[in-house]
Structures are given as C-alpha cells and as structure tokens.
Amino acid sequence: MIQLEDLHKSFENKDVLKGISTIFETGKTNLIIGQSGSGKTVLLKCVVGLLEPDSGDIIYDERRLASMDKKERTFLRSELGMLFQGSALFDSMSIQDNVLFPLRMFSELSDSDKVKRAKYCLDRVGLNDAYSLFPAEISGGMQKRAAIARAISLNPKYLFCDEPNSGLDPLTSIKIDELIMDITQEYEMTTVINTHDMNSVVTMGENIVFIHQGEKEWEGNKEELFHSKNQKLNEFVFASKFFQKATDKIYKE
C-alpha cells in the first residue's frame, strides 16, 4: 500500500500539485486520471522519488519516504518497477540485455539463472521471439511489453506505469492493459497507472483518482465513475462523443 499525505509541488511559483492525499492499495490497479497538464506525471514522479515534493509525505507500507536515508532509498528503489511513456529501453542493448540489466546490477543470482529469469519475463509478456532484437527493430507495442518485462524482472512490490497506452492502437492497448492487470494479480503488486485513456479506465479502474489542475477532484472505482455528479469529472469522462453515445445506449437498454 502507498499512502500520499498532502503532497505539494511547484515549479517557479507555479503550483502543480496542491495538497494531494490518497491511498494506492495492494493487489489492485490504481489509476490516476486527468487532462493533459493536470499534474499526473509530476505526481507519479514525486511518488517514485524522481522529484522531491515541496511538502507532504509518501508512505510505502509504513516506511516514510521523506525520513529515509540514502541506503533505505536505494533498497526501496529495488522494490520499484516503472514503465515509462516512451518505454525508455536502452538503445544500445538488445531486448534480452535490457531485461538483464537490473538483474546484472542488483541480483545475486548466477549468470545462467539471470538469463533464465530474463527469458522467463520476456516469455511472460509474449516476447519469446525477440530476445536478440534491438529496441529500434521492434514495434511500439513490443517495446512496451519489453519495458514491462524489465520492470518485473526483479519481482517488484510496486509497479508504476506512465501512460502505458500512449501511441498504441486500441487492440494493442487492450492487450497491454490486460497484461498489467494479470501481472498485478499474479505478483500481488501495488500498481499505479497514470492515464487519460478511457478504455483503460473502464478495463482496469479498481481504484481511480481524478486530478484536476493539481487537486484531487474525485476518487472511486469504475462503477462509481459513471454515476458521479462531479461536473469536472463528467466533462472529462464524457468528452468523447463516441463514449457519450455508447453510455447513453447502455442506459437506454
């Protein structure tokens, strides 16, 4: 479980996060949704420790991030896995070497066991035929899957995904969403996903936090999402005409 307590962050007098408090539960896919520029990525970067919040605290299973020393932070980081928006695979390494990288850096397994583990992770995400290929030689969807394989290679307790579906077609997006959900349940992880894709929200939204202009506007799950009377949330959710028509049809039936 990850608990956020009154997080504030500003850049050059511009308040990006204005006192966000919430709980991301273990074994669930927790979604942060909101418009572009609402502060989702900054929030995620604060949670993983890439940015220091101005005030407030982040609690990882009763361990406060603000009071951790360097050693404790390094240990915590070995428990984190992150999937970046652009996959962030290392260009100079093959897909297998990308997955092997965290194992080589932090695992005490033998070399053959590390390779076995990397191959297992790649097989798990369906990339059993891309071991020796380089990131530039595979599609966007395959890159995302490779990044997921790298993120889970060290058996993390917490998985963070920054817009996992950006730049993917709807079918591949669904596959990636399903993969993230399966992995979350399989490894009992606390997964936090940053998205503005409504398909993902409908598929995975077990716990949803809606952020508007740096403030937490609404919190709930995917069932509650469509019955909410929050105007800003409804403007965001029903912005797509296609989505609006589809929900109208369901309600009529």
Added chain:
Amino acid sequence: MEKTRALKGLKYICITITNVSGNKSRVKTRFCYTQLLKKRLYKIKKDFLMALLQHVGRYSLLMYQTFSVPQRWKLFLKQTWIEIEKLGADSLQITLIISLFMGAVMTMQIQMNIENPLLPHYTVGLVTRDTLLLEFCSSILCLILAGKVGSNISSEIGTMRISEQIDAMEIMGVNTANYIILPKISGFVLFIPFLVICSMFCGLLGGYFVSLFTDLITPSTYIYGIQYSFVPWYVFYSIIKSVIFAFIISSVSSYYGYYAYGGALDVGKASTNAVVNSSILILLFNVILTKILLT
C-alpha cells in the same frame, strides 16, 4: 522599496554634485548615465558570476557522484572497454590523417619561411619536431578531439536523458553518473596517451615524406634535425597535458549531456555548449600547464 530608495539616493547625489559644480543640467545628465551604465554592468557581471558559480557547483556535485566506487566492477570494466573502443580507437583514424598532413605542411612552411642563410638546414626538422611535441600533439589534437569526442558524449548522454533512459536507471537505484560517465572519462583518459604518441609519430612521418618527395630538404638533414638536441621531457609534457585535456573533454561534455532537458533541439544546444566550453577550458589550462610544467 529598494528600487525607490536607490533612486532617491541617486537623485540626492546628482543634486549635490550639480550644486557644487554650478553647471546644472549637463553634469546631472552625465552623472545619471554613468550611474545607470555602472548599474547595468554590475548586473551583467553579477548574472555572469552567478551562472558561472551555478555551473561550477553543479559540475562539482556531478563529479563527486561520478567518482564513487562502481556498484558492479564487472559491468564497469566492460563499459570502460566499450568506451575505449568508441571514443579512443575510433578517433585513431582521424588523428593519424590530421597529424600526417599537419606534419607535412609544417615542414614545408618552415622550410619556405626560413630565409636566413646563417640558419642550418636541419633547423626545419628541429622546429617541426618541437612544435609537434610541445603544442600540436597535445593541445591542437585535443581541440580537434573536443569536437569529435565531446559532441559524441554529450549527444549520447543528452538523448538518454530526454528519452527517460537515465530516469529508468535511477528508478532502479543505479548511480547513473557513475555508471554512464565514469567509464567514458576513464576510457578516454586511458587511451589518449596512445593517440598522442601515434600523432607524434605520424606528424614526424609527414615531414619525412616531404623531405622524400620534394627537394625542399634532404631526408638525411630532416632526420638529423629531428634527432638534434632532443628533450625527452617534451614527450611526457605532451602526454601529461593531453591526459588533463582528455579529462576536461569527457567530463565537461558529460556534464552538458547529463543536464540536457527538452527535445532534440536542446540536445543539439547541449552538444554545442559542450564543444565550445571544452575548447575554452583546454586553451585556459594549456596556458596554466605550460607555465607549471615548462618554466
């Protein structure tokens, strides 16, 4: 508040001066312009100094982070070997070509410009050798390599930064400065003496080819010239200088790449800044090292 107080003070000084001189308007105007100019210059100086201090501080912190014990020695040595090949061995070709031609041109220029009949012919070889050893093979070569190696390092690290590869490593708990920058610095610093020695050899060879294929100087006179009054310390001096220059090139370029942000355009800017500032620092340290090592 402060601005109003400063303006009041300025006005008071102007009035006092005009009262003393008697010539009211001219003195007042001249004094105010001078004050404004001084203020503007002070602000420029202050901004420049602040920016300089900021760069020096950030560079020092980055170097502190870089020069720590590698998390995995095996990976560090592997990376260093890759960097030796990429930054060092791949620069060998351009070093040899430039040195060969520069040696040849230098020999021709010196021969054609020596008009004094009292100077012996072997002076050509002697001057070529000393110029190559003292300046060309360390300073000029490093200035050329600052363009090739410096832009390579800063654009590579800058691209890693903007494509979030460095962030991905940091999330894992990797000391990114140590993992990415240290192998580059150590690889280039280790290989530069070899490049310098090759450059010396090729430069002298270029001069020999001139003596062989033209009638400007005979080969035996040229060889006598390059052997005459040889100071072995010049070779070590050149190597010491090049090692320091190699450190400047690799660390300054890494610094600009590491702190790049934005898009492709910003990586280009970082690359340009890396080359320009490395070159300036090389020239500055060239003066300092020459003073320390030769006088």
